[in-house]
Amino acid sequence: MFSMDLLLGAVVLGVLLGCFYAAVSVGLSVSFGLLDVPHVAHPAFLVLASYGVYQLNESYDIDPLVAGLAITPLFFLFGLLAYRVYYETFEKRGSDAGVRGIAFFFGIAFIIEVLIILQFGVDQRSVSATYIGKSWRFGEFRIPIRQLVAFAVALGLTVLLAVYLSKTFMGRAIRAVAQDEEALRLMGANPVRIKQFAFGIATAVLGIAGALLIIVAPIEPTLDRAYIGRTFCVVVMAGLGSISGTLIAAIILGVAETIVLTMFGASWAPAISFAMLLAVLAVRPQGLLGR
Amino acid sequence: MTKHRNSIAFWAGVAIFLVAVLSMTQIVRNEYPFFAGYVILQFIALAVAWSILGGYAGYVNFGTNAFFGVGVYTAVALFKATGAPLVVQIAAAAAVGMTLGFGVGLLTLRMRGIFFSIATIALAIIIETFVMNWRFVGGAAGIQLQRPPVMAPFDSYVKMLFFVQAVLVVIAVGIARYIQNSRIGRGLQALRDDELAAECTGVPTLKLKLVACMISGALMSAVGAPAAMYLQYADPSSAFNLTYSVSALAMSLIGGTAHWIGPVLGAILLGSTQQFLAVTISSEINVLVLGIMLVLFVVAAPKGIIGLLRPRYRLRAGGKP
Numbered sequence: 001m002f003s004m005d006l007l008l009g010a011v012v013l014g015v016l017l018g019c020f021y022a023a024v025s026v027g028l029s030v031s032f033g034l035l036d037v038p039h040v041a042h043p044a045f046l047v048l049a050s051y052g053v054y055q056l057n058e059s060y061d062i063d064p065l066v067a068g069l070a071i072t073p074l075f076f077l078f079g080l081l082a083y084r085v086y087y088e089t090f091e092k093r094g095s096d097a098g099v100r101g102i103a104f105f106f107g108i109a110f111i112i113e114v115l116i117i118l119q120f121g122v123d124q125r126s127v128s129a130t131y132i133g134k135s136w137r138f139g140e141f142r143i144p145i146r147q148l149v150a151f152a153v154a155l156g157l158t159v160l161l162a163v164y165l166s167k168t169f170m171g172r173a174i175r176a177v178a179q180d181e182e183a184l185r186l187m188g189a190n191p192v193r194i195k196q197f198a199f200g201i202a203t204a205v206l207g208i209a210g211a212l213l214i215i216v217a218p219i220e221p222t223l224d225r226a227y228i229g230r231t232f233c234v235v236v237m238a239g240l241g242s243i244s245g246t247l248i249a250a251i252i253l254g255v256a257e258t259i260v261l262t263m264f265g266a267s268w269a270p271a272i273s274f275a276m277l278l279a280v281l282a283v284r285p286q287g288l289l290g291r
Numbered sequence: 292m293t294k295h296r297n298s299i300a301f302w303a304g305v306a307i308f309l310v311a312v313l314s315m316t317q318i319v320r321n322e323y324p325f326f327a328g329y330v331i332l333q334f335i336a337l338a339v340a341w342s343i344l345g346g347y348a349g350y351v352n353f354g355t356n357a358f359f360g361v362g363v364y365t366a367v368a369l370f371k372a373t374g375a376p377l378v379v380q381i382a383a384a385a386a387v388g389m390t391l392g393f394g395v396g397l398l399t400l401r402m403r404g405i406f407f408s409i410a411t412i413a414l415a416i417i418i419e420t421f422v423m424n425w426r427f428v429g430g431a432a433g434i435q436l437q438r439p440p441v442m443a444p445f446d447s448y449v450k451m452l453f454f455v456q457a458v459l460v461v462i463a464v465g466i467a468r469y470i471q472n473s474r475i476g477r478g479l480q481a482l483r484d485d486e487l488a489a490e491c492t493g494v495p496t497l498k499l500k501l502v503a504c505m506i507s508g509a510l511m512s513a514v515g516a517p518a519a520m521y522l523q524y525a526d527p528s529s530a531f532n533l534t535y536s537v538s539a540l541a542m543s544l545i546g547g548t549a550h551w552i553g554p555v556l557g558a559i560l561l562g563s564t565q566q567f568l569a570v571t572i573s574s575e576i577n578v579l580v581l582g583i584m585l586v587l588f589v590v591a592a593p594k595g596i597i598g599l600l601r602p603r604y605r606l607r608a609g610g611k612p
Contacts, residue, residue, distance in 0.1 A: 032405075038404065038405035038408075040405070040408070040409075085590075089589075089590045098349065098351075098403075098404045098405075099345070099349050099351050099544075100544070100589045100593055102351045102404070102405055102408050103351060103540060103541075103544055103585060103589050104586060104589045104590065106353070106537065106540065106585075107537070107541070107582045107583075107585035107586040107589065108582075108586060110537050110578060110581070110582035110585075111579060111582040111583060111586065113578075114575050114576075114578045114579040114582060115579070117575050118575055118576075118579070225416075225533060228409070228412060229412070229413060229416060232409050236406075236409075267420070267423055267424055267431065268420060268424065270416055270419075270420055271416055271417045271420035271421075274412070274413035274414075274416045274417050275413070275417055277409065277410070277413050278398070278410055278413045278414070278417070281399075281402060281406055281409075281410055282398055285401070285402070285406070
């Protein structure tokens with residue numbers, strides 16, 4: 001049952017899948033990794049974005065990627081608002097923010113999930129586009145074009161965000177606020193506004209990531225639960241706040257998932273990301289490229 | 292002296308509660324109140340168990356469903372293998388839950404805040420995946436169970452389960468109350484407020500966390516054990532449903548975690564609202580209400596219902612000034 005071809009195919013698909021995981025996780029890498037916000041609702045925001053893309057695709061026949069781009073500004077504003085509420089109620093008051101902050105985002109995630117169920121039902125939803133449903137053949141194995149599209153866009157998105165954070169003025173400000181908030185305050189900058197903006201960016205990225213999510217596979221309202229494991233696994237394994245680490249960790253996760261999927265079958269798939277997350281937390285909590 | 296008198300009042304209240312429950316099972320004919328009441332009692336016990344770790348120690352456990360499901364499946368496996376009676380099933384579930392709690396404690400000793408919470412979700416999913424691939428208890432498809440004949444004073448199995456769950460509530464509350472008033476509780480509150488400071492002043496934080504994990508886990512699994520017999524059916528996705536986690540967490544935080552009465556109040560309030568909504572509207576709406584109430588309370592009334600009722604708890608529960 002073990003063949004090199006099968007393994008090679010799994011690795012190739014795993015790399016494609018991994019880049020996609022990087023795209024859905026970079027937002028969390030900023031909001032949780034850099035800003036230390038316990039953003040458990042990140043995967044719920046992601047699924048919400050997917051449903052937005054689905055709605056646009058369904059009613060106006062817009063290409064999912066364009067639709068994802070279209071909801072990006074909306075998600076940016078949504079992120080600004082979410083951080084403002086979080087800041088005013090938890091970070092500013094300081095005391096006991098841990099427990100209640102986590103519970104707050106957990107509650108938000110649940111509310112989003114139920115609202116999606118009420119609006120769209122529990123059935124699986126998918127989008128239509130010219131590149132969905134076809135695949136390229138390379139001798140033995142086939143690569144679905146939807147995976148290639150997701151891979152290319154995901155890679156572009158991740159690299160773009162990495163460049164933004166390291167080269168632009170605002171990006172450097174965001175990293176500065178993660179490093180030393182107090183020092184930034186002494187320089188006369190307002191760390192809260194920078195963090196709010198960063199959280200907005202982290203949420204805006206989900207517009208595109210959500211489009212990729214529904215391009216790669218059909219979605220359902222409770223999909224966010226599986227992605228809690230995947231996104232947090234990637235971000236923690238990467239080392240908090242490291243974007244290049246995010247890409248590496250996501251590819252490791254993607255390859256691990258496809259290999260287990262080929263070897264042992266789909267029923268073990270949901271546990272992999274969580275198991276890797278636990279292993280990383282237990283063995284090397286600072287991640288691959290931890291700060 | 293007042294403490295002593297409090298104790299007498301508490302145990303008298305417990306006795307009255309149990310007698311009332313027992314006589315209710317003998318007098319009331321209709322089974323429905325017991326069917327609905329069982330769920331509320333189950334949530335009271337879960338919320339109280341959750342607050343031992345989540346409330347006193349401040350470690351947000353998202354894995355209530357892991358312990359609950361482990362309880363359900365311990366009971367199922369034992370019943371299928373040996374036909375053991377309910378009491379044995381519950382005791383075994385408590386033992387397995389305690390072992391799991393010990394494991395969780397060991398694994399997550401050094402994790403704080405969100406890392407601990409995510410680790411507990413991870414654990415729940417991993418255990419669920421194992422159960423899904425475990426043929427003996429039916430795998431992903433679930434398993435049907437035939438209830439054994441009901442025992443003497445009760446005329447229906449649901450009434451008996453109702454009484455059993457009431458006893459579990461009393462045990463959970465008794466333990467929570469004991470912990471709250473003992474050195475363990477004060478130690479947990481100290482590590483909740485500032486773990487480093489507590490460690491430095493000689494509070495055995497690691498040991499206390501382990502103890503809290505074990506007790507909380509044992510109670511949650513014990514509460515889960517009768518659920519299989521209650522539904523006469525068990526399947527992984529409902530036994531390990533994340534709704535148990537969000538319910539236990541929401542009920543504790545809404546009630547307030549400074550005192551054992553908080554989770555009880557929260558569970559009664561939310562549990563009965565849920566029962567009412569599930570019957571009158573839909574089960575989606577009741578999860579929505581749960582989520583909205585949780586967010587509202589966490590934002591606007593951080594000390595929960597007991598914080599609103601009795602301002603003096605604000606100080607005790609407040610943590611850092």
